[in-house]
Amino acid sequence: MQTNSIIELSRSAYQKNIDFLNQLFGKKRILSSVVKGNAYGHGIPEFVTIASECGVNHFSVFDVEEARQVQAVVQNKATILIMGFVHEDDLEWIIEHDIEFFVFDKKRLTNASKAAKKLKKKAIVHIEVETGMNRTGFEKNELKSVISILKKDKEYLSFKGLCTHYAGAESIANYYRVESQIKRFEEIYQYLCKEELKPEILHSACSAASIMFPKTRMNLVRIGIMQYGLWPSQEVFVAYLNSKKVKIDPLHRVIAWKTAVMDVKKVKMGDFIGYGTSFMAKKNMKIAVIPIGYAHGYSRSLSNHGRVLIHGQRCMVVGVVTMNMIAVDITEIENIKKDDEVVLIGNQKELSISIASFSDYSNQLNYELLTRISKRIPRKIID
Incomplete structure (x- = not known):
């Protein structure tokens, strides 16, 4: 597991x-x-x-x-x-x-x-x-x-x-x-x-x-x-x-997917992030490395498009989604450190990452995204 x-x-x-x-x-x-x-x-x-x-x-x-x-x-x-x-x-x-x-x-x-x-x-x-x-x-x-x-x-x-x-x-x-x-x-x-x-x-x-x-x-x-x-x-x-004749969504999302920052590092302007040359830093940047990749069900098509929540702010995936890791841009966010919570699906403070948003960034149906989440990730029942 x-x-x-x-x-x-x-x-x-x-x-x-x-x-x-x-x-x-x-x-x-x-x-x-x-x-x-x-x-x-x-x-x-x-x-x-x-x-x-x-x-x-x-x-x-x-x-x-x-x-x-x-x-x-x-x-x-x-x-x-x-x-x-x-x-x-x-x-x-x-x-x-x-x-x-x-x-x-x-x-x-x-x-x-x-x-x-x-x-x-x-x-x-x-x-x-x-x-x-x-x-x-x-x-x-x-x-x-x-x-x-x-x-x-x-x-x-x-x-x-x-x-x-x-x-x-x-x-x-x-x-x-x-x-x-x-x-x-x-x-x-x-x-x-x-x-x-x-x-x-x-x-x-x-x-x-x-x-x-x-x-x-x-x-x-x-x-x-x-x-x-x-x-x-x-x-x-x-x-x-x-x-x-109503305006309120009666359904409530059951699932949330969470992880934590694995590492934080600085990247100099002009350097490439991750495999290949799909993302070049146009300024000095700070990135957080997240221990999630396509082996866990986070689609490779989210490379340079996906979003996660850290400290209640949206952070964009930069570079290619790899088998076990992604990098996200945290340049504008202060005091992010190792083990800080990262939300892949769900709520953090005032913001939310919906399952529908993955369709916007990856052409995945919500059915496809959900069923691709690795069975080996532990599931926890909360109230």
Whole structure:
């Protein structure tokens, strides 16, 4: 585990986000906390601990490894749903622990039935259908064979959910594409009902769809980025503000990323800083060396652009972001010394470094930045 920096997770910020989301969606609708990608960089063990303490009892993950991490925290006291990769060898563990999972190909369905028969216990499946994303999901013309298997093996297969995923709900540019997907999903649902196969729950909404297309909320919403205090896009944020006629952002950022000054040194005018010649001092300068680099998730594209906070002031990254270090300009700030706090994401005095600001400087999506933060950096839960 690295000790060069720390990730802080605010329990109170998360509770505010969950309270807001529950109020927005209604308590009867299941809110599934999406914790794929190491809980969007927040750390699955720590984040799931917070979420459980805040009343969340449904978690969605990408694969079995993530499901195991969640299971280690919740200990059968919450529902876990695997949305992506499942190896055949893991099916027995999944079924034994009542883990629910997406099925989007016939082989997985038949293998699940075989494993369930062996264990004499039902596999809990969510049938994913293709509506226009063109990624995973059964095409409508494949459903006859799916229906046949579900009916034939109903003793071993519990048809828990019908689901899909929307292609670009975060942008109004995709409006007609998403509307078309919604229509196809409804048609497939009606088709299954006519075949006397009615799932317990319907779900299709991610964070963006839940705001931009409220009718997609159905029985369950799979909420990722919003629970962490961030919006899927500025369009989604503006759509929410306009729909509610409010001007205040109801979300609170859960994560803060902090480190400390490793060294302070002077640089003469005309000298280059760091590798190559990307930054030349145009005057005598003073720099602080920070023990963070692209190996920790601080993108190399932030070279000569990134910002950090030291002593409550913004300091610009100068020179190339290297594997383990960056240099920042502290020429105009007095009395900076080794071990002084450096904020990479979060607040210091009156200023803040937002996750959105990284997009401005690096062309990174907030999702990308967060999931690239090294898993080896310790996560600390704070109030």
